[in-house]
Amino acid sequence: AELQDVAAHLTAGAPSEARALLDVHIMILNDPALIHCTRHIYGRLPYQVAALDVIPDEDPDIALRAARDLAARINDGSGLVVLTDLFGATPARVAVQLAEPGRVMVFHGANLPLLLKLLNYRRNVPLEDLARKLQASITHSIGLVTPQMAGMDEARPQGQPPRLAAKGNMPGPGADQAGEP
Numbered sequence: 001a002e003l004q005d006v007a008a009h010l011t012a013g014a015p016s017e018a019r020a021l022l023d024v025h026i027m028i029l030n031d032p033a034l035i036h037c038t039r040h041i042y043g044r045l046p047y048q049v050a051a052l053d054v055i056p057d058e059d060p061d062i063a064l065r066a067a068r069d070l071a072a073r074i075n076d077g078s079g080l081v082v083l084t085d086l087f088g089a090t091p092a093r094v095a096v097q098l099a100e101p102g103r104v105m106v107f108h109g110a111n112l113p114l115l116l117k118l119l120n121y122r123r124n125v126p127l128e129d130l131a132r133k134l135q136a137s138i139t140h141s142i143g144l145v146t147p148q149m150a151g152m153d154e155a156r157p158q159g160q161p162p163r164l165a166a167k168g169n170m171p172g173p174g175a176d177q178a179g180e181p
Contacts, residue, residue, distance in 0.1 A: 024122040024130055025075045028110065029067060029084040030054045030091035037112050038119070046119055050074050054091040063094045071098055079103060079127035081118055081134075083110035105131045113141035 028034050028051040035051045052070050054063045071080055080103065084095040087108040095106045105127060107114065117137050121130055 024079040024081055024118075024125070024127060025049070026115070026118055026122070027052065027067070027071055027074060027080060027082045028115070029082060029095050030089075031083075031085055031110060034083070034110065034112060034115050038115060041116070042119075048074055049119075054094060058090065060090055060094060063090060064097055067094050067098055071104070075104075079130075080105070081122070081127075081130065082106045083115060083118070084108050085110055102127060107131075107134060109138075111141055114138065117141075 025048040028049070030053060032051045032053050035045065035049070038049065039045050050070055050073075052063075052067055054067075067082075071082075074080070080098075082095045082098055082104060084092045084106065085108070086092060092106075092108050095108070098104050099106045114134065114137070117134060118130075121133050125133070
């Protein structure tokens with residue numbers, strides 16, 4: 001609450017664009033595995049990221065209250081992006097009720113590439129611009145890996161395993177923007 005009070009004081013009377021230039025917060029509904037993957041990739045959990053696991057058959061009203069409580073704890077007023085898995089499932093129905101234009105953006109179909117993009121893009125970007133950037137990147141989150149993309153040698157003898165490109169030549173989580181998530 002103290003952090004929220006400080007943020008509210010700093011941004012009081014400021015246009016929404018100025019409030020949005022603080023780091024955007026991230027809440028993940030129903031996929032704590034994404035948190036574990038993030039911890040594995042970055043060696044720690046990036047700040048301002050939290051997950052809420054909505055268990056099967058949970059009362060949607062209870063899940064909504066828990067989601068609102070979590071959102072209030074992690075969002076200092078600079079904006080919140082909520083990621084959820086399957087549109088129409090209980091976590092997504094809860095997330096939709098959190099949406100507020102200009103304050104809380106909700107994305108369904110969450111996956112690790114989307115979360116990594118969000119972590120890399122969220123610094124000093126107005127929430128609406130961040131949402132547009134994420135929306136544009138979604139089509140690149142899932143795709144068929146071709147031998148050329150993976151740096152595999154197409155001319156290998158039949159039955160031989162492919163040779164992969166050196167690790168330093170493969171794009172990693174920070175490929176979109178340098179800096180700490």
